[in-house]
Each structure stands twice: as C-alpha cells, then as structure tokens.
Amino acid sequence: MNKLAVTEADLHAYVDGALPEARRAEVEAYLAARPQEAERVQAYRQQNEELHRLFDPVLDEPAPERHQVPLTTRRGFFPLRYAAVVAWMTLGGVIGWQLGGIQHATTANSAAFARRAAIAHVVYSPEVRHPVEVGADQEAHLVNWLSKRLGAQLKVPHLGDLGYTLVGGRLLPGDNGPVAQFMYQDAKGQRLTLYVRTNAEEKRETAFRFAKENNVAVFYWLDGRLGYALSAEITKDELLRVATAVYRQLNP
Amino acid sequence: MEEFGTQVVPHIPRLRRYARALTGERTAADDLVQDTLERACNKLHLWRRGSDLRAWLFTIMHNVFINQVRGRRAVPDVPLNDEIMELPAHSAQADRLEIRDLDAALARLPDEQREVLLLVALEQLSYEETAKALGIPIGTVMSRLSRARERLRAIMAGLPGVATLKVVK
Numbered sequence: 001m002n003k004l005a006v007t008e009a010d011l012h013a014y015v016d017g018a019l020p021e022a023r024r025a026e027v028e029a030y031l032a033a034r035p036q037e038a039e040r041v042q043a044y045r046q047q048n049e050e051l052h053r054l055f056d057p058v059l060d061e062p063a064p065e066r067h068q069v070p071l072t073t074r075r076g077f078f079p080l081r082y083a084a085v086v087a088w089m090t091l092g093g094v095i096g097w098q099l100g101g102i103q104h105a106t107t108a109n110s111a112a113f114a115r116r117a118a119i120a121h122v123v124y125s126p127e128v129r130h131p132v133e134v135g136a137d138q139e140a141h142l143v144n145w146l147s148k149r150l151g152a153q154l155k156v157p158h159l160g161d162l163g164y165t166l167v168g169g170r171l172l173p174g175d176n177g178p179v180a181q182f183m184y185q186d187a188k189g190q191r192l193t194l195y196v197r198t199n200a201e202e203k204r205e206t207a208f209r210f211a212k213e214n215n216v217a218v219f220y221w222l223d224g225r226l227g228y229a230l231s232a233e234i235t236k237d238e239l240l241r242v243a244t245a246v247y248r249q250l251n252p
Numbered sequence: 253m254e255e256f257g258t259q260v261v262p263h264i265p266r267l268r269r270y271a272r273a274l275t276g277e278r279t280a281a282d283d284l285v286q287d288t289l290e291r292a293c294n295k296l297h298l299w300r301r302g303s304d305l306r307a308w309l310f311t312i313m314h315n316v317f318i319n320q321v322r323g324r325r326a327v328p329d330v331p332l333n334d335e336i337m338e339l340p341a342h343s344a345q346a347d348r349l350e351i352r353d354l355d356a357a358l359a360r361l362p363d364e365q366r367e368v369l370l371l372v373a374l375e376q377l378s379y380e381e382t383a384k385a386l387g388i389p390i391g392t393v394m395s396r397l398s399r400a401r402e403r404l405r406a407i408m409a410g411l412p413g414v415a416t417l418k419v420v421k
Contacts, residue, residue: 009394012401016372018379043405048373050354051273055374058269 006030011037015044110227112175114211114220117195117229120172120181121216125191125233132168132183142169146180152198152225157249159184162242164192192232192242199227208243210236219243223250260292263309266375270310273370274317276359284320288313310371310385321363357407365400368393 006027013019014027031038124131134142139156147154149171156166164184172179174197182194199222206222217239220229228250230243267288271281291312299308358366364386371382372393379397383390 008398012372012394012397013379015401016376040402040405043408044401047354047369047401047404047408051370051374054355055269055273058272059265061268 011041012044015041015048110206110209110220110222111211113197113227114209114218114229115213116174116179117193117220117231118211118213118216118218120179120195121191121193121218121231122214124170124181125183125193131191133170135168136166138168139166146171146178146196149178150180150196150198151177154180154196154226155250156182157194157246159242159245162245163187164242167191190232190234192230192234192239194246195229195231197227198225208240208247210240212236221247223247259305260289260296260309263306264289266306267309267313270370270375271313273355273358273374274366276355280320284313284317287316287320291316304381304384307377307381307385310375310377311387314367314386317363317367354404354408357404360407361400361403365396365403368396369400369404372397 004026010019010023010027014024014031019027031041134145136142143154143156146169156169158166163186165186167183167185169180169182172181172195177198180196182196183191184194185191204222205224208219208221211218211220215233216231217234217236218229218231219239220227221243222228228246230239230246232239232242264285268281268285271284271288272278275281275284288309292309295312299305358369361369367386368382371377371385372379377385379390379393383393386393388396
C-alpha cells in the first residue's frame with residue numbers, strides 16, 4: 001500500500017465533499033483508526049449542517065421594503081432593470097414589489113405601471129401548472145370576484161377572433177390596492193396578459209402608450225377609473241392589434 | 253446592462269444568505285446586498301462573459317463588506333497577518349460561558365475567517381473559487397478554513413481560552 005499521508009486539507013475536503021471517491025475511502029480508513037480526528041471531522045460536518053439550517057431560510061425571505069424602491073436617482077441606475085431585480089428579490093417576483101407608496105409624476109407612475117405589468121407577465125406567463133388562480137371555466141365567478149376585490153366592474157375581453165382564448169385570471173397586489181391579471185393564450189401556447197388596476201386619485205383617459213422590457217412588449221392606457229396594460233412577447237404591431245381589440249370590447 | 257436582470261438576479265437569494273451570515277444582522281445584510289447589487293450593476297461591463305459570475309459577485313460583496321467594516325471603525329486597523337492569532341475583544345469571563353448558538357459563535361470569528369468558512373461551508377464554493385473571490389492564495393483559504401472551524405468548535409464546546417488555540421496547519 002502506497003498511500004499519501006492524509007493532510008489537514010484532506011480532512012476539510014472530506015468535510016466539504018470535495019474529495020474524489022478513492023481518496024475519500026482512504027480518509028475514511030484514516031479516521032476509523034483515529035477517534036479524536038473523527039470526532040473533530042464530525043463536528044465540522046455538523047457546523048456545515050447547522051449553517052444551512054440557520055441561514056437557508058434567508059433564501060426564501062421576501063426582500064426588505066426599502067430594497068423595493070428603485071434607486072433611479074443614484075449613479076445612473078437603470079430603473080427598469082432595477083425594477084426587475086427588485087421584483088425577483090421579493091419572493092414570488094412581482095407580488096411583494098411596490099414603489100413604497102412614493103408618489104411620482106403621472107408619467108413616472110404610468111411607466112411604473114407598465115413595468116409592473118411586464119414583470120407580472122414574466123412571472124406568471126411561463127407557469128405551467130398554476131398560471132391562473134381561477135380558470136376560464138369559471139369566467140363569471142372570476143369576473144365577479146376580481147370586480148369585487150378591485151371595487152370596480154371589470155369586463156373580460158374575448159379575443160377568440162385573434163386566436164387568443166382566455167386561460168383565467170388572478171389577483172395581485174398593486175401599489176394602490178388589488179390588481180387583476182387576465183391571461184390568454186393562442187394555439188401555439190403564446191401567452192398574453194391583461195393587467196388591470198383602479199386609478200386611485202385620477203380619473204382620466206390616455207392614449208395607448210408603449211413600453212418594452214427585454215422581450216416583453218406592453219401597451220398601456222388609462223380609461224376612466226381603470227388602468228390597463230397588455231403584455232406579451234410578440235411584436236409591437238401584433239400587440240397593437242390585440243390592444244385595439246381589447247379597447248374596443250371594453251368601450252363598445 | 254442587458255445581462256443584469258437575467259444573469260445576476262438568480263444569484264441574489266444566495267447573496268442575501270451569505271450577507272446575513274456574514275454580518276449576523278438583518279439591516280447590515282440588507283445594506284450589504286443593496287450596495288453589492290448597485291456596484292455589480294455599474295461594473296457589469298467589467299465582468300468577463302463566460303467567467304464565473306457567482307464568484308465575481310462574491311468578490312464584489314467581499315470588497316463592499318471590507319469597505320463597510322473599515323468605514324464603521326473609527327480607527328483604521330492594521331490588516332491581520334494570517335499567522336497572528338487574533339485576540340478576542342471580549343473578557344475572559346465571557347470565554348468561559350458556553351455559547352451554543354452557532355450564529356453567536358460565528359460573530360466571534362475574525363471577519364476573514366468567517367468569510368472563508370461561509371463561502372465554503374454555506375455557499376459551497378470550491379476552495380479555488382473561494383480563493384478567487386477573496387483574492388487570496390488557496391493555501392490561505394485552507395489555513396483560514398481550518399482555523400475558523402476549529403475555533404468555532406471550541407466556542408461551541410464552551411472551551412475556555414479559545415483565543416489561545418494553536419494555529420492548526
């Protein structure tokens with residue numbers, strides 16, 4: 001037998017599972033003959049386990065409130081990117097993200113609205129098993145429920161003519177209260193989401209505005225008490241066609 | 253900038269875990285993560301695509317941490333030589349108390365030992381990655397790791413005179 005001596009480094013690599021199989025066996029044989037060393041190694045392993053037990057829960061903690069305020073004024077930070085970062089930092093992505101109740105100018109507000117809609121789209125549209133809370137098979141219930149929670153009568157556009165069928169919807173938190181998200185998909189599985197919020201203080205109408213975050217295109221507009229944002233990973237022209245159809249159905 | 257969202261974001265939970273363990277305190281950890289993300293965002297163009305982003309992020313966090321620690325100390329301290337055994341800041345009386353909570357014990361490790369231990373044991377970086385992240389030779393990683401573990405064991409076991417443990421080579 002021509003074994004290399006077991007070093008301190010070997011013992012640590014053993015603790016950290018960093019040894020090749022053959023060497024591990026040698027270290028185990030070494031430890032079997034040395035109870036004190038084995039005890040020490042065992043204590044180190046317990047430290048590793050204890051560290052995970054103590055700090056792994058941090059992985060699932062929501063981000064702190066102040067992390068949720070985009071630092072747009074500092075060092076040329078890109079608010080859009082930061083918003084995405086912040087959203088992911090909060091558990092469940094967009095759910096916990098708010099602007100911390102800060103009142104921005106209206107444009108900033110509506111841009112933030114589009115951003116939130118885009119993030120909500122990114123978070124929920126890839127969902128395979130739970131894309132929505134209430135499915136399209138309970139459409140009446142879905143509309144009643146979300147209308148009640150938003151405190152405004154909602155309508156669900158039907159986009160079958162454009163090839164999109166309703167998947168369902170869910171309730172999300174927004175900065176002024178609950179927000180509704182309706183999801184649609186076409187035959188190829190391409191999804192689009194319609195994000196609807198109530199306008200707390202302002203009651204006005206705007207033209208369509210367009211925003212793009214990574215691959216997500218968003219058309220958003222205000223219409224009386226409600227604000228809408230339509231998001232999808234399709235071209236601006238295609239999305240405009242859908243947005244126009246949505247607008248027409250909501251304003252017959 | 254394009255990569256920031258897609259590349260950095262998946263690492264954030266682990267940065268937060270490491271920061272919490274390193275600082276032992278929620279507010280300080282939040283500050284550390286925040287500053288790290290800002291700096292990463294501003295310096296992303298310096299990151300070599302294809303190289304290990306995670307190690308790079310831990311490097312940034314390490315630098316931010318060092319700066320914060322220095323900033324907090326009124327008197328600038330001399331960097332500890334690895335061969336000098338650190339003296340505890342607390343009384344001998346406290347040494348005799350049994351500290352069974354690992355997080356409390358962790359706080360009593362010197363920063364540079366705690367960093368190595370956490371990167372290896374908690375974040376499961378390889379020794380090479382840890383050396384790279386902290387900008388130290390791998391031999392230093394091993395000696396700090398060894399000392400951190402032994403010291404932690406001694407603290408946890410409530411051994412008296414933890415500060416006089418011999419350096420484990």
